Amino acid sequence: MTQATGFTQALAARFADSAARTALLCLDGDGNAEGHTYGELDARARAVAAALLRRRTAGRPVLISMDEGPAAVTALVGCLYAGAVAVPVPPPDTSRAAAERTAAIAAETDAAVMLTESAHAGELSRRLADAGRSSVVCLAVDCLPDDGADWLPPAPDGADTALLQYTSGSTAAPRGVQVTHANLLATMESLRAALGTDESARVGGWLPLHHDLGLIGQLLHPLWLGATAVLMPGRRFAADPLSWLREVARHRVTVTAAPDSAYARCLAAATDEDLAGLDLSALTTAVNASEPVSAVTLTAFAHRFAAAGLRPGALAAGYGLAEATLLVSLADRLPPAPATVSAEALERGELTPPVPGHPVRTLAGCGTARGVTVRIVDPRSSAVLPEGAVGEIWVRGDAVADGYWRRPLETAAAFGHATASGEYGFLRTGDLGALRDGELYLTGRIKDALLVDGRTLHPQEAERQLARSGAPFGSAVVLSAPAEHEQIVAIQEIRGAGWSHGQLADLAERVRGCLHEEFGASLGGVLLVRPGTVRRTTSGKVRRSLMRELYLRGELRPLYASAPPYAAEGG
Known part of the structure; x- marks a missing residue:
């Protein structure tokens, strides 16, 4: 061409x-x-x-x-x-x-x-x-x-x-x-190199077309290749998560992608009978991206669905964002083992080996940079940090956009930044991570980070632990609320009906115990709420800023609260 x-x-x-x-x-x-x-x-x-x-x-x-x-x-x-x-x-x-x-x-x-x-x-x-x-x-x-x-086709400039x-x-x-024409062309080349796709590929999934992974990865990339896009309705996945994998098998899809929560839902739903009816052998790459990737989910999914023909190394963690026209990094076909690091050192902003007898964290590797330059930067001083140090992820490359539509202040805050050493043209992602041997490890978001007793804590792993606690726990969001000392608040969905006050109090204590074990810190409050209360984006990310606003305004209606909602306290 x-x-x-x-x-x-x-x-x-x-x-x-x-x-x-x-x-x-x-x-x-x-x-x-x-x-x-x-x-x-x-x-x-x-x-x-x-x-x-x-x-x-x-x-x-x-x-x-x-x-x-x-x-x-x-x-x-x-x-x-x-x-x-x-x-x-x-x-x-x-x-x-x-x-x-x-x-x-x-x-x-x-x-x-x-x-x-x-x-x-x-x-x-x-x-x-x-x-x-x-x-x-x-x-x-x-x-x-x-x-x-x-x-006749127009001839737009790359800009x-x-x-x-x-x-x-x-x-x-x-x-x-x-997103410019040049951004799209650069991303297409990076995707082809990272995924190994050509015109024989079948790229399919259920993500909506107003989401970057659905639009650019699921649709525009196969059309650019001359391949086949297999589009599945998102509402069907929402009702039956395994319908996604059944259609992947039925239509011999070779590349698919979804957020971590989608893989976790399939893990929770799959029975041995389901696995026996699946043939995922045509699937060469299943990308886990669009939200923080759980090393536990990656390992468990790869092990569980091997019985359905999932190839070793097919499941790949990735990282990207709309501002970079989708892709920043993607693990190789045979990704490295997850990194197990000292939890205490991670709270100080370092990836170091675990100390026997002390808490650990396991981080999923999101691969190497694909067509872009990645730096880990101190967000306050703009100094580039050494390997293994946690800082803000900065990205530069042809796929990185120039700014936001009619948002000059937000554009200036995110785009076109320079490091203290004089490298120019970087996007500030707002995400935190570290590089080790070229591999990118995400640890959280600056806006999500909870500062407790001088430590930086990230809520995503705690939320996953709560979700894995079994019935009747559903989605959860952990956030901070202003007080004399910053407080951690847990908002936990509870499935089922007819709970007594005493039963709800016991469930709240389970939440409190899980969070204390995870963070080693006391909670300011626990709110138990009905399913559907935790707001999410189309790709499954928790809308954390909205949830914090709803909590602070007293607009959540809990089934049970171990401490009064913030607004009710007159704060």
Whole structure:
């Protein structure tokens, strides 16, 4: 394929070269598959582009709110074909929070057009009008005429914005990352090198297309390759986690990806009978990324699903973020053993060997940098830290975006930073980690870190320990609350009904004991709440900043509280 300066040119050339090949397998809620060739997608994308060009959207944001399926893909490619800036947002039939997110993105981008389907156009128009965006035109892509035959691909510069990828909002308000054509091309090459993919690959999963791993890793990468994307509905995974692996087996998917919580759910659900009915032998790479990776999950999943034909080394931990156009690091096919380190040293910011008889932590290795430069930096002094020291992860490379859409202050805070030694152009990720022998180990996020008695504690492992405590414990979030001395608070979901006050008090003590064992510190409070109270992003990350706000405002309604909620204390 001729070297392209823009991602659109690369896609158009690939679609022309691969017209007869299967580009998509789209599965419905029952697992039925519908195939679509590159030629079919190209024709429909041209029709979308023609409609957008008539509305003069070149260089302007266009919202895409679609159910998973071929129409969503043609809408996305049609945006690129029109030279517009694609802005994927949550599908129409989602939660009230997702609808509010869409309205906020519509306002921030000032988009004039939203691409959707005829079944949803009326309702979306009403929602947008209610949010003060009545001027937005909702175009139903399934009703557009096939009049794109005379379309010619635009020739965008590498610096032109191809799409806005809105962040998950797990630690701050969602921000639109300006992903350029050059960013996408650099990421595609890095993914191909890291995953070993080519046009024979089948890349599939259930992550939504408004999530960076779903959009770029699951869809755009196989289309760029001329391979096949296998798209599975996320609602089916939510109802039945093992449906994901059944479809991976059934359609001989070679590459898939999901957050750590998805692998943990499959582990919890799988029976010996389920394993006997699975054949995962075609799966060459299963990426665990998008949220902190548990070494326990990696080891247990690899061991458990070996009985279903999962290859040794197929499960690979990775690290990335929207600001880096998805990929930063990925473990090799035969990843190193997890690192077991001294818990006490980790709290001081060092990765050192464990001391016999003292607490330890086990960290998953997230591989080596892929197409980018990684530095571990002291966030206060900007000094590059030595190997084994924990600091903020800084990233530089062609895949790293230049900033956020219409957010100059946030852009200045995150992008274009220099280390104390004079290296320029780094993205400050806000994530904490360390490098050892070139391997990246994540330890937490700066905004999540809990400072207790001069120690830096990270809540994710404690939350996992609580989730693994068995019935009736569900999701949990551990956070800090202001007091005379900073307090640790645990919010724990409890499954089931009919609990007596005494039973809930006993469960709260179990939470308290688990956290004391994990942190060696006393809790300021334990709130037991109903399932679904802990808010999560589309990829499964805890929305920690939102949970902290809800707690501090007294808006959580606990089944039981071992200490009054913060707001009720008059704090």
